[in-house]
Amino acid sequence: METVACQGQVQVDGTVAVVMVPLTAQSHLAQLLHLSLFLCTRRGLTVHYASTTTHIRQATSRLHPAWSSFANAISFHELPIPAFCSPHPDHSGTKFPAHLQPLFDAFEHLRAPVGDLLRSLSASSRRVVVIHDPLSSFAADEAAAFPNAESYAFHCVPALFQISLARPSAALELSRDHGLTLPSLEGIMTEEFMAFIQRQWTPSRIAHTAGMLLNTCRALEGEFLDMFAQEPACCSNKLFAIGPLSPLAVVAGERLVSSHECLNWLDEQPPASVVYVAFGTMTTMSEEEVRELAQGLLLSQQRFLWVLRDADRADIFASEEGDDGGRMELAAEWEEKVGGRGMVVRGWAPQLDILAHQATGAFLSHCGWNSCTESLCLGVPMVAWPMHSDQPINAALVVDYHGAGVAVRGGGEAVGREEIAAAIRRVMVGEESEGVRQRARALGEVLRAAVADGGASRAELDAFVALITR
Missing domain, CATH: 3.40.50.2000 (Glycogen Phosphorylase B;)
Structure with missing residues (x-):
């Protein structure tokens, strides 16, 4: 597995460099790692995965053994952030993992190292394509500084949740029209984490994104995708529903077996x-x-x-x-x-x-x-x-x-x-x-069927690849 230090000179092979910038939480790390594997192994793209040393190790150590060898095709960039506290979770009954907030606060300091990486890649690539979590959308600001770079937000949660979070009134309408019993969103996240979201996913950063990828598909929530496409955050942006994205989607139907x-x-x-x-x-x-x-x-x-x-x-x-x-x-x-x-x-x-x-x-x-x-x-x-x-x-x-x-x-x-x-x-x-x-x-x-060759999700992913390699 190749690990590249953030300050070194980066040599790229190919005209398009894809840079992944996930949030430092397991589900977010894993989803962008799975997308990286697909783009490397199935489409031959040069992919750079940027995170902290600790969280690159976390993501790769939890990758299924059947896919570990494929990770060698990815260039991992260990980027520095300030030291952060790592307390134990709260067992008092608090549900949201507030013990991770010191990490999320430190994570925001990844902006400058990401900018340095993009600057190096921009100088040696025809195009730099940044795929970032909405909660690492500082990468969109950094990409906007280079004429040959563009950024896409990758959403790890379904369209229905994003609609419910952005417009509670729309959630009530969905409840009436679709027989859903949508719960209240009160208390689902801490105030500190909501403030973190607001600092990251800002209107100016949304404006810098060239489009959005969602880890969902039309078979799961087609009408909700249509509704989400009408949200202000999606206006004039291209939206690709490429999920479900997991090792199952990388090789549809192939059973992965470990020795546990x-x-x-x-x-x-x-x-x-x-x-x-x-x-x-x-x-x-x-x-x-x-x-x-x-x-x-x-x-x-x-x-x-x-x-x-x-x-x-x-x-x-x-x-x-x-x-x-x-x-x-x-x-x-x-x-x-x-x-x-x-x-x-x-x-x-x-x-x-x-x-x-x-x-x-x-x-x-x-x-x-x-x-x-x-x-x-x-x-x-x-x-x-x-x-x-x-x-x-x-x-x-x-x-x-x-x-x-x-x-x-x-x-x-x-x-x-x-x-x-x-x-x-x-x-x-x-x-x-x-x-x-x-x-x-x-x-x-x-x-x-959606993630297999010829399926709807695979077609949207192929359309995205065609767009960024144009």
């Missing part, structure tokens, strides 16, 4: 009999929630594979003496009652392999957009327990709009074991189970 021990356990389970339980990299559950989830899994009487881990710290490689990472213990009597019916994984787990396994019958999830698209692409129905950010809107899209899952959360804030068990059973063995599973399988077929 949980896959051996899944091999021993009957088809479609296991509930996969995972809450992503930016969700920390309270001790009470962990207890209720544990008892809910027990009450459901279903097999389960539970990834029980804390949210990522700002530096996932940081360690302290005696640091247990906030490990939550499960009662010995609970483990005895579970027996061989369940497995608990404490660290990183190969989610795509788990979802692709024939033993997996449902996915109990926080409904992060990566998790939603991966589950739906593989035809696995979801049990939705959203926590913060775009997750409540994503859950409504999966459950209410597509009918490819059921919701855990009721009218109150707290979720109890009985509610959890009931939701699991609705998908696994209840009267509506077969209908939900059929809708998930059908949607999976449509999404896999």
Whole structure:
């Protein structure tokens, strides 16, 4: 894997240099890394991936083993930012990962190093194409300084969430017209993070972007894409719906297999009999929630594979003496009652392999957009327990709009074991189970076709490639 220091001379091979500038959070890092892999391996473009040393290491270390060798085609640029705090997540019940805010504040200092990189590439390339997260849109300002550079914003969340965030009145209209039960967005993010968004995604920076890429597709939210295209932020810009973007989209239909021990356990389970339980990299559950989830899994009487881990710290490689990472213990009597019916994984787990396994019958999830698209692409129905950010809107899209899952959360804030068990059973063995599973399988077929050669998403991605290499 080639790593290039930000201050050195950059030699490029080709007339168009593509520069990725992701936000330093796992789902954002991963999506732009997957896009980088596609552009390098399938379209032969020269791609530069710019982030901090820590977060390049994070992104590449979590890349599926089947794709690690392909990362050698990408030039990784380790850019400096000020030192940042890396505290443990808050276990008090606060949902949004506010412990990452020191990282996000330091991240804004990446602007000058990104500008230096673009200056070097601009001098040796016919065109420089910057693809940046809306929350790293300082890159759009930097690109605007060079006559042969252009920038495109890459949105990691669905169009429906962006509409709901930008125009709550439109969200109410959608609720009436499409049978959606869209939740309130109050409290989904901290005030500090909302201020960070406002500093980054400004009207002047929107004006500097030549277009937008979205990790979604018309099969998932066609009418919402049409509505989003009418938003002021999209006016006169080109919009490309190129998702779902994951390793599945890089090689549609090719099963990726790792050697994780949980896959051996899944091999021993009957088809479609296991509930996969995972809450992503930016969700920390309270001790009470962990207890209720544990008892809910027990009450459901279903097999389960539970990834029980804390949210990522700002530096996932940081360690302290005696640091247990906030490990939550499960009662010995609970483990005895579970027996061989369940497995608990404490660290990183190969989610795509788990979802692709024939033993997996449902996915109990926080409904992060990566998790939603991966589950739906593989035809696995979801049990939705959203926590913060775009997750409540994503859950409504999966459950209410597509009918490819059921919701855990009721009218109150707290979720109890009985509610959890009931939701699991609705998908696994209840009267509506077969209908939900059929809708998930059908949607999976449509999404896999969209990202395959000749599909709608692949056509939009090819149109984008043609535009930037014109």
